[in-house]
Amino acid sequence: MKLRKLVRHWIHAPSSGRVTRRFHRLYYDRRRETWRNTTWLGTEVLKCPLDLWIYQELVHELRPDWIIETGTAFGGSASYLASLCELVGHGRVLSIDIETRPDRPSHPRIEYLTGSSIAPETLAEVRRRVRPEERTVVILDSDHSRDHVLAELRAYHPLVGLGSYCIVEDSNVGGHPVAPELAPGPMEAIRAFLAENDAFAVDRSREKFYLTFNPSGFLKRVK
Secondary structure, eight states, X not given: OHHHHHHHHHHHSTTHHHHHHHHHHHHHHTTTTTGGGOEETTEEOOSOHHHHHHHHHHHHHHOOSEEEEEOOTTSHHHHHHHHHHHHHTOOEEEEEESSOOTTSOOOTTEEEEESOTTSHHHHHHHHHHSOTTSXXXXXXXXXXXXXXXXXXXXXXXXXXXXXXXXXXXXXXXXXXXXXXXXXXXXXXXXXXXXXXXXXXXXXXXXXXXXXXXXXXXXXXXXX
């Protein structure tokens, strides 16, 4: 019991924010040993494993018909999300990227789409595949510049129904608390989007592990 109280005191102490930020920077900067050395079934994922655990919880809770991912890279996260859909017996993944890679993982629940995530022809194809009544989770992980992410939020949020999520990844860059040279980035896009749209709110409960690459990025549709 004494140890539990000490841990609880350390977590909630005023200095804990400094501690978590320092650990966040350490984890991020040692990328070749940490998040750039994280794979799913042999394919690079390029994400924080604690965020992947949150995705598992969301898939179990929501049973989405579609998970739309912008920014495919090597396909590790698409493969991971498809595996979750397979486990719950429901859902498909639509992963969008400007580049094609012939060695990306294949899975019956993955569909790859080549093109800019905000190009009119890409958005038209997304709308053709995803029906309005289907439950959709959106994960934005392509170009991390403020203007691009804001354009993605404006384009994709109508696909997200009440209680579901539009997740902005890598809102930690731009000095929040890592990679200040990348500002303005996803965090600034989130703030601009929330200032113009009150249908979404930041769900802090999805940041429960203290280390997340998506601070303020779990946007839940509340109205």
